Amino acid sequence: MTLGFGVVGTGAIGREHIQRITKVVSGAEIAAVTDVNQDAAKKAVEDFNLRASIYEDDTALLKDENVEAVLVTSWGPAHESTVLKAVEAGKFVFVEKPLATTAEGCMRIVEAEQKHGKRLVQVGFMRRYDSGYRQMKEAIDNNFIGEPLMIRCAHRNREVGESYTQDMAILDTLIHEIDTLHWLVGDDYKSIQVTYPKKTKNALEHLKDPQIVTLETKTGIIIHAEIFVNCQFGYDIQCEVIGEEGIVKLPEVATAQYRKDGVLGSGILQDWQSRFNDAFNNEFQDFIDAVRREGQPQGPSAWDGYIAAVTGDAGVKAQQSGQAEPIELPERPDFYQQKKQEEKV
Ligand SMILES: NC(=O)c1ccc[n+]([C@@H]2O[C@H](COP(=O)([O-])OP(=O)(O)OC[C@H]3O[C@@H](n4cnc5c(N)ncnc54)[C@H](O)[C@@H]3O)[C@@H](O)[C@H]2O)c1
Numbered sequence: 001m002t003l004g005f006g007v008v009g010t011g012a013i014g015r016e017h018i019q020r021i022t023k024v025v026s027g028a029e030i031a032a033v034t035d036v037n038q039d040a041a042k043k044a045v046e047d048f049n050l051r052a053s054i055y056e057d058d059t060a061l062l063k064d065e066n067v068e069a070v071l072v073t074s075w076g077p078a079h080e081s082t083v084l085k086a087v088e089a090g091k092f093v094f095v096e097k098p099l100a101t102t103a104e105g106c107m108r109i110v111e112a113e114q115k116h117g118k119r120l121v122q123v124g125f126m127r128r129y130d131s132g133y134r135q136m137k138e139a140i141d142n143n144f145i146g147e148p149l150m151i152r153c154a155h156r157n158r159e160v161g162e163s164y165t166q167d168m169a170i171l172d173t174l175i176h177e178i179d180t181l182h183w184l185v186g187d188d189y190k191s192i193q194v195t196y197p198k199k200t201k202n203a204l205e206h207l208k209d210p211q212i213v214t215l216e217t218k219t220g221i222i223i224h225a226e227i228f229v230n231c232q233f234g235y236d237i238q239c240e241v242i243g244e245e246g247i248v249k250l251p252e253v254a255t256a257q258y259r260k261d262g263v264l265g266s267g268i269l270q271d272w273q274s275r276f277n278d279a280f281n282n283e284f285q286d287f288i289d290a291v292r293r294e295g296q297p298q299g300p301s302a303w304d305g306y307i308a309a310v311t312g313d314a315g316v317k318a319q320q321s322g323q324a325e326p327i328e329l330p331e332r333p334d335f336y337q338q339k340k341q342e343e344k345v
């Protein structure tokens with residue numbers, strides 16, 4: 001069976017995922033599309049030569065029997081409503097981050113999914129599918145470095161535009177570390193604090209950049225994460241876990257090495273699309289295979305989306321207060337502990 005996707009939001013990443021589903025991964029096709037900008041939906045159908053119906057909104061798209069899974073790539077504030085409608089209709093959902101823009105919204109999805117009785121939703125935290133992070137997780141799970149004690153990481157973007165606001169450093173950028181790191185070490189967060197070093201002259205006036213985030217986990221691991229979104233030199237993701245008996249570090253992405261003008265060097269990737277292209281491909285293949293074979297997704301769950309939202313809210317509060325803000329999460333429901341397998345991804 002080929003899995004029919006209905007795409008809600010045919011903007012930048014929606015188009016990338018359409019390309020991925022039709023040209024790169026196997027087992028799925030685009031059955032339908034919609035966008036509040038109908039021209040964007042029509043253009044996607046034309047540009048990718050899709051045999052897909054175009055609907056005026058998500059409600060109409062969800063009625064299409066050929067739509068078995070919904071790909072939610074609209075703007076963040078629109079995600080919750082589409083995901084809830086899709087869960088209500090019993091369709092699988094792949095939703096780009098954020099699951100919803102509020103913790104309450106994420107909880108509404110968690111509750112709806114539990115009411116449905118089996119997992120339908122996967123959140124697009126693609127770093128869990130990056131081969132470097134997966135190797136790190138394997139080393140940590142196999143106790144290769146002993147108990148993790150500290151994590152140092154950096155999330156650097158070359159530059160950001162006018163529309164990038166202060167809270168986005170947490171909710172749009174750090175959100176990836178928030179998801180990846182608790183998965184990596186199998187721990188929950190306890191608190192978050194944000195401090196501001198000297199500001200770069202390359203940041204627009206409204207933005208403090210860089211920012212240093214300190215997260216503490218329940219078992220006492222301290223994480224130092226640098227968010228630097230106008231670093232100028234490229235897209236740079238670093239992560240190092242320091243354990244009792246060794247260190248495991250995210251490998252640099254291999255790019256050609258050159259010798260020129262007395263320099264031995266290699267290029268730095270410039271954007272997240274190229275840095276995580278393989279991870280995006282892997283996450284889609286896994287989603288498609290899991291729902292076709294097991295009848296439910298196995299990747300980052302609605303509960304992971306909820307953890308990210310609660311931690312993100314505390315992070316935004318910490319940006320304003322300068323204090324360590326507590327991160328209060330209820331117990332993970334049994335529903336989201338069903339399979340140890342899920343934790344591996
Ligand atoms: N995983 C990642 O690294 C990653 C990277 C980029 C973007 N994202 C996420 O993907 C989402 C989309 O980002 P983007 O850069 O493609 O944005 P975009 O603005 O390029 O595209 C969004 C599209 O959704 C449409 N849209 C908005 N509300 C809608 C609704 N209610 N119904 C139907 N269509 C609607 C818009 O018209 C637009 O075409 C965001 O949530 C963003 O955070 C994730």
Ligand SMILES: O[C@H]1[C@H](O)[C@@H](O)[C@H](O)[C@@H](O)[C@H]1O
Nearest residue numbers: 155156157172173176229272
């Ligand atoms: O800071 C950016 C991140 O590095 C990317 O991975 C995307 O998530 C993008 O939306 C963010 O603005």
